[in-house]
Amino acid sequence: MSNSRGRFGVHGGQYIPETLMNAVIELEEAYNHYKDDPEFNRELTELLNEYAGRPSRLYYAEKMTKDLGGAKIYLKREDLNHTGAHKINNVLGQALLAKKMGKTRLIAETGAGQHGVATATAAALMGMECVVFMGEEDTKRQALNVYKMRLLGAEVIPVTTGTATLKDAVSEAMREWTSRIDDTHYCLGSVMGPHPFPTIVRDFQAVISKEIKEQMLEKEGRLPDTVIACVGGGSNAIGTFYNFIEDESVQLIGCEAAGRGIDTFETAATINTGRLGIFHGMKSYFCQDKYGQIAPVYSISAGLDYPGIGPEHAYLHDIHRAEYVAITDDEAVNAFEYLSRTEGIIPAIESSHALAHAMKIAPTMDKDKIIVVTISGRGDKDCAAIARYRGEIIEE
């Protein structure tokens, strides 16, 4: 693989049509130019702080800690960011980069709608055109976010192909990019796709672990023992892990969506049920059948309902640096309700997968241990779906 770029072990690469090759090469060159440019970084920091509200809080969840009776639990509050999720960190970075590259139009895929809302927001702020591809199934599950994107001036295109969820939205956004490259930047929302996206998105999300480290040293004078985040493509998880990868004492745990269970076909747990493959521009682990047909995955969470995982996570799994566990719909919904009642914080159903695992392991750990759980987004968008899960229909 002598010519291949952007590898994490065997994973990563650039498995895309020739039509897009110069676009990703141009993006890589621009990124390499701007990532160390003081003016670019000043502008980005100002946007993150003044517009998105960073740094996000590292909150000691005292009631939850006492209730579970084990390790001390901190919550990294990405839900408090403008637009309500970690997605804005990456989007502001990419939109600023796209603008510097002379692009006037952003396209994006979205699952739960958080990345779509963040992209529509950045486009509104920077005066760019915006088109968001969203699986038709997800437009139903997340109708409020569809309205928000349109309110922000974006065009939302429901995708009806395949399973009409996140993977199909990614495919459709890629198809759109091959047909219009000159003025358009594909603002990919996770640490996936062809190089350089997994690296760019990781770098823009790494602010999460940079802040956790600083805040933890300030509050506790030491590093946490365990950091936990949910994983679909894996952007909030890589952001949560990245600055701890070299700190071997820190245990890194990613929580995948098991859906109705990893022993069923209704699951989206890629590391736990998938195998090595090539899809959406990257080599990584994918849920697929024996002939390499991508599996129609399922999770209650539209944001984790994806049959693959970012290549750097696949690598962290291979080298046993991070552990990936599967959390069922039921466990996530319980955690969603638990945090709401216990701490008065309504977490996104995605983030609830990470919380559910913390609830499992905290009681087994000593009281002097510290867990950080990243609350990747807020749960307002999920209330109607969770009510439905519990058999209650609410009219908005």
Place this chain on the structure above:
Amino acid sequence: MSKIKNAFTNGKAFIAFITCGDPDLETTKEAVIAAVNGGADLIELGIPFSDPTAEGPVIQGANLRALSGGVTTDKIFDFVVDLRKSVSVPMVFMTYANVVFSYGSEEFIKRCNEIGMDGLILPDLPFEEKEEFEEVCNKYDVDLVSLIAPTSEKRISMIAKEAKGFIYVVSSLGVTGTRSSITTDLDSIVKLIRESSDVPCAIGFGISTPEQASKYSKIADGVIVGSAIIKLLEKHGKDAPKYVEEYVHSMKAAM
């Protein structure tokens, strides 16, 4: 020297794309034979993939119909063994990298050689990633076909220099599908290719009418037609082969 060269010895080459198993393998067999009878010089057999990111709606539909009909890579290999009894023109597979990788690249490509497939087209495998597949293709004498796009620019000579079989010149931005007009300066692209390679060039994406076949076969060594043929299969199902023969004949006659 692979057999693909033979496809370009009968005037300009007409290359027909047909998705295996759309709507079933019996119809695919009849459609391939009909295309050859109509004058097709090379057949591209599509192995369906669940998420064909380089295809427009027409070929996406063919992929879905074929997969829901239960076709698999192994069934297609057996089908080609049978098809080769009636068809002698060069044939290549067109599918996605994961279909080959997941089968086991070595096993897949070795099997291609055994059953008489002459080449392989993987639209999601650019120059930078081809090595791991190309080494195996070379070992089993299967040509890994290179694609050149309207955006390739400075990459053209690098790709052309290492091209084998034929060069697939993508006529337009975007995905597969018929187009009323093609605005790319294909003349210049083919001229640049010629500076680095004498491998035949065939133009594909968006070609459906005899007028287009006539125009683009003057620029290159052949044309590739997929969506227009798939539309006939979509419309006529099991009755499609006779329409395919008629259509291919009208295209080849215009070239």
